[in-house]
Amino acid sequence: MSGQDQCAMTRRWISGAVSALFAIALSVQCAAAEVLFKNDRFELSGLGSRSSRSCTVSLAPTVAFNADLAPTLRLVTRGLDRVDLVVGEARLHAEIQLVQNNVRRPVSTRENIPVAELKNSELWKSIGSQKVFFLTARLTEDRGHASGRYERVNVEDIAEKLEQFCPFDAESLMADVSGRERFERFLSISQSDLTYVRWALQSAVAGSSSKPDSRASLSEADRDNLRKYTARNGLPVSRFLTAATARKLKEEGLALEPKPEAKAPEVPEEPRRVDFALINSVDEPIQIAFYDGDTRARVDPEESKIYRIDKGATGNYGVTCTPGQLICYGASVKSDPIGASWGTGRAGKDSCTNCCRRCGGAPVRQTFDLASSYTPTPTITWNIENATSRTLSVAFYSQTRHWGWPNWDKNWTMNKGNNSHTLNCIKNEKICYGAWVLGQAKGPHWGAGMYAKEACKGCCTSCDGGTYTARLVD
Structure with missing residues (x-):
């Protein structure tokens, strides 16, 4: 009935x-x-x-x-x-x-x-x-x-x-649910996805907001939560996942992940710079570059280039920089590397007064005349690469006077790789390098050899403030 x-x-x-x-x-x-x-x-x-x-x-x-x-x-x-x-x-x-x-x-x-x-x-x-x-x-x-x-x-x-x-x-009420177990295993739900499924169940049924630890299968507590979840959501009540419930729970679990705080779009900062107005009041062109006052590294222009200010002209430069950076000018007459100089000089290495400005600071206006110039200490720099298979000795000898660096009867040890030496010298004097195998004065030599007794090509130059290179091989 x-x-x-x-x-x-x-x-x-x-x-x-x-x-x-x-x-x-x-x-x-x-x-x-x-x-x-x-x-x-x-x-x-x-x-x-x-x-x-x-x-x-x-x-x-x-x-x-x-x-x-x-x-x-x-x-x-x-x-x-x-x-x-x-x-x-x-x-x-x-x-x-x-x-x-x-x-x-x-x-x-x-x-x-x-x-x-x-x-x-x-x-x-x-x-x-x-x-x-x-x-x-x-x-x-x-x-x-x-x-x-x-x-x-x-x-x-x-x-x-x-x-x-x-x-x-x-x-x-069912006698056998093994088919449901097998189907759940057939879904091959990854451990990370199962974590989101369990998180959604714990949140919806138990009110827990904490993300659960990762595990490979549902616990009995998880299955009881799944049974209650399906009942509350109008789904067939089950302790086992189906494709539909797994997908729905994963989406709900993903939604529980904390959302990163929305950041206001970054407004690009206006490039900062220091402005220089530099006036040439000498009778020949001046070359100029700008350097980092702390590291002495070239800032502007790039190393292969140089700015030029002709006689009577004004050079206006806006040098881009970073907040707090110290920008310095370095200038010299173009005709003489160790002639009249201003600021940090031709290579940006010299000390100066009022030639630098912090990034974003007030503009710099400077007149270059002989009265405000200085003559840098004459130097020459040799960068010599030891590309041989041996440790060498090296020294530098003046061809104008009886003088050597580090001294006439002294030398420096040259390890493999680059070896740099800056020598204080007399303007325009001729200087040659000589190298030999460490401890073997009468053995193989490079350049002018010990005491510059050997003839050589490309191993001598004048004291003109320049930088020169050589590469020594077996």
Whole structure:
């Protein structure tokens, strides 16, 4: 007998025996129930929306005696994991018995019991056995007996329909869920994705905002959270992930990641610079460059170039720099590397007064005349690379006077690689380098050799403030 038929039968029975108020309440309850599924073995009906409805499974007897009054068998869900097992109607039936295999057992309604208790009951075991059983009852008011025959009731079918339509843990009624376990493994969810799935579950069910530690599988607590999550979200209740639930939970987990603070777009800072107005008041062109006052490195122009200010002209330069950087000018007459100089000089190495300005500071205006110039100490720089397989000695000798560097009878050891020597010298004097194998005065030599006794090409130059190079090989 279906739930709707049961309502009709009960209304007929109580029509003369109960108050009008109770009859109206019963009519409203029956009218609100929606039939969700029905076949010749059972009917599933429900009250409310998918995520919160209470569902009733009404088993249908295949044959009934005194059919309108035969005791019914109903399973009513209460939330996620509790049920009522309703046997007959207290007002209609007395002494209800279960008969199976010629054995009689008294049965009665059991309310709000956990699924585990339901599965241990004799009545549920009889239902799950798929063997024929009977429910018989003596009718109240001495109206005789009524009974119903039940057969081939498939609990798995009932569980599947409950899962489809109701927020109830129907999996707990199923005998075998190994297929669901295998399908979850088949999804091959990565450990990082599973972390987001677990995070979403903990947040939605337990209210935890902390990202969980990484692990390779769901814990029992995770599976219980998954069961509750699916129920609350109108999904088939399950302890196992499906492709759809895994995708949904991963997206929710990703959304829990803290968002980086939005930064205001950086507005490019206007390039800073120092402005120089430099006036040439000598009778020949002046060359000029700009240097970092702390490192003495060339800032402007690049090393292969030089600025020129002709006689009587003014050179205006805006030198780009970084905040706090000290910019200095270095100038000299173009015709003489160690002639009249200003600021830090031709190579940017000399000390100066009022020739530097901090980046962004006030403009510099300077007139170059002989009165404000200085003559730099004459020097020459040799950068000599020892590319031989041996350690060498090197010295430098004046061809104008009896003088050597570091001294006439002294020398420097040349290790492999570049060796740089700056020599203070007399302007325009000729200087040659000489090198030999360390400790072997009469062995192989390079340049002018020891004491500059050997003839050479490209090993001598004048003291003119320049920088010269040589490469020595075996």
